[in-house]
Amino acid sequence: MTVRWGVSPIGWVNDDLPSLGAGTPLATILDDAAAIGFAGIERGGVFPAEPAALAQVLQGAGLALAGAWHGSGLLAHGLAGERAAIEVQAALLDACGCGVFVLAETSGAVHGRRDVALRARPRLAPGEWPAFGAMLTALGDRLAERGQxxxxHYHLGTVVEDADDLARLIDATGESVGLVIDTGHARLGGIDPVAVIRDHPARVAHVHAKDVRPGVAAATIGQGASFLDGVLAGMFTVPGDGAIDFAPVCAALRAIGYAGWIVIEAEQDPALAPPAAYARAGLAHLKALWG
Structure with missing residues (x-):
């Protein structure tokens, strides 16, 4: 069984708060990722949006595309209203040979707003889950037909944040809807990633590995601060630098034969947490546990 080790560029330049890392050249991000030894990198906002240009840039750096965030508006616009944007993203992934379509529903999401408390995030009423799940399943089926x-991606500040949300999502969707196992968002959202991996192995499609500092989270988002306030204070870090024990996570992934991407990720201020050094340390920590 072989996993592929990737990295998110969010430690270099933060898409939710572009002032973090603003002005960092794309070449620096790519050179750092390749020098550390990552096989791939996820797409960030400073990367080309045109498929051929993105493929060329990645090829020049010797990196594969490990994924690309897509914030959907299914609840606001319906599947038909989102079709064009989804097709653009799918075409970009195809051009770069990436078979995983990372999606989070961002209708009403607050994670990108520093003026809104995280606890004000949107929620779905029980009766709204079936229709939402049906749209996601239809999308998953359509993407599967084209090989994706x-x-x-359950995510703080969105309609799928906590364990109850995730359970409802799984119940409302078919097997074509996989999951991003994000350890950091799981820990702060009250989700047990090991249990999700164990109980829903067929759903595990992608992994974001990041650590958390619970004391910082409690002092910020736990007291009514925004998601971005928590990020700025340092509630996230790379594996091995926080409170999460990644040994059970790695063991659970090995037990199901996981062979996809494991992406090192941490939303941090690069002026306080040098991204290359942190990414290198996170990768080393996980590789030592993986064996």
Missing amino acids: RLAY
Whole structure:
């Protein structure tokens, strides 16, 4: 069984708060990722949006595309209203040989707003889940026909944040809807990633590995601060630098034969947490556990 080790550029330049890392050249991000030894990198906002240009840039750096965030507005616009944007993203992934479509529903989401408390995030009423799940399943089926796997990303500040949300999502969707196992968002959202991996192995489509500092989270988002306030204060870090024990996570992934991407990720201020050094340390920590 072989996993592929990737990295998110969010430690270099933060798409939710572009002032973090503003002005960092794309070449620096790519050179750092390649020098550390990552096989791939996820797409960030400073990357080309045109498929051929993105493929060329990645090829020049010797990196594969490990994924690309897509914030959907299914609840606001319906599947038909989102079709064009989804097709653009799918075409970009195709051009770069990436088979995983990372998606989070961002209708009403607050994670990108520093003026809104995280606790004000949107929620779905029980009766709204079936229709939402049906749209996601239809999308997952459509993507599967073109060789891509839908990987739903539960995320703080969105309609799928906590364990109850995730359970409802799984119940409302078919097997074509996979999951991003994000350890950091799981820990702060009250989700047990090991249990999700164990109980829903067929759903595990992608992994984001990041650590958390619970004391910082408690002092910020736990007291009514925004998601971005928590990020700025340092509630996230790379594996091995926080409170999460990644040994059970790695063991659970090995037990199901996981062979996709494991992406090192941490939303941090690069002026306080040098991104290359942190990414290198996170990768080393996980590789030592993986064996």
